[in-house]
Amino acid sequence: MLLDGRQQGFECGTVAAKRDLFDQLYRYVRGLPTEEQLRAFVRDLSGRYHVDIMEFCKELCMDWSELATLAGDPLVTIGAHTVNHVMLAKVPERTARAEMAMSRAVIEASLGQRPDHLSYPVGDNTSAGPREFRMAEELGFKTAVTTRPGVLFPEHRDHLTALPRISLNGEHQQLRYVRVLLSGAATAMWNGFRKVDAA
Ligand SMILES: [Zn+2]
Incomplete structure (x- = not known):
């Protein structure tokens, strides 16, 4: 190739x-x-x-009627994730903003619920940074999650569009491992005991 x-x-x-x-x-x-x-x-x-x-x-993606069923569950909150799953930090600001806003509009039109929350596609430092955190805030999202590993601390109240995320990707699906991840012990080591990574 x-x-x-x-x-x-x-x-x-x-x-x-x-x-x-x-x-x-x-x-x-x-x-x-x-x-x-x-x-x-x-x-x-x-x-x-x-x-x-x-x-x-x-084969792998849910259609709108399946999503509507899921969205009807009281334990489920549907969030936005852009239209084309672009790494937002790598596209011009206009495109990034349109991706975020459009995905929310399409979900609202299709499911009748306006998403308050966003997760940045891919979500690492090369895909979402301060510009995206600011845009998500300007667009009115209440929270947005990166894939920077970590757990929540009170200090995150000042960085609600730069929240960390615990990734459950099939490699940590045994409940006892998930508990370790959620305790913050593993990610504290990873982050050198720094609490907030929002820059
Ligand atoms: Zn994704």
Whole structure:
């Protein structure tokens, strides 16, 4: 495949090798400077290996009627997450603002609930920073979460659009691990015992 501007071949005969290649490619696309380059790379790769992206979406993503059922549960709060899942810090301010505002408008129109909360796509420092925190506030979101790991402290009241998030991604799904994460012990180590990371 074309990687870093040159044709490269990869060995992926075993599951371990496949995972390893996936990690390499993931790091590569995440490091690309713009959203367009990232999308072009994934489209090209999918086309080349006959992967139908739309089929994946149909199989894996909920449709509006399923979302409406979910939203009807009293324990569920639907939040906004942009329209195109763009890494907001990598696009012009106008685009980022439109992505946030539009996603809320579409959800409100479809589910009849106006989301008060936002989560930044991808959500690390390269995807959401002070500009996005300010925009979310200006747009009237009550809270917005990053994927910067951490738990809540009283000091976060001054940074409600830069909240940390505990990621449950299938690697920590045993309840006892989740409890450790929620205790803040693991993320305190990770953050060097600094409480708020909102810069
Ligand atoms: Zn996402």
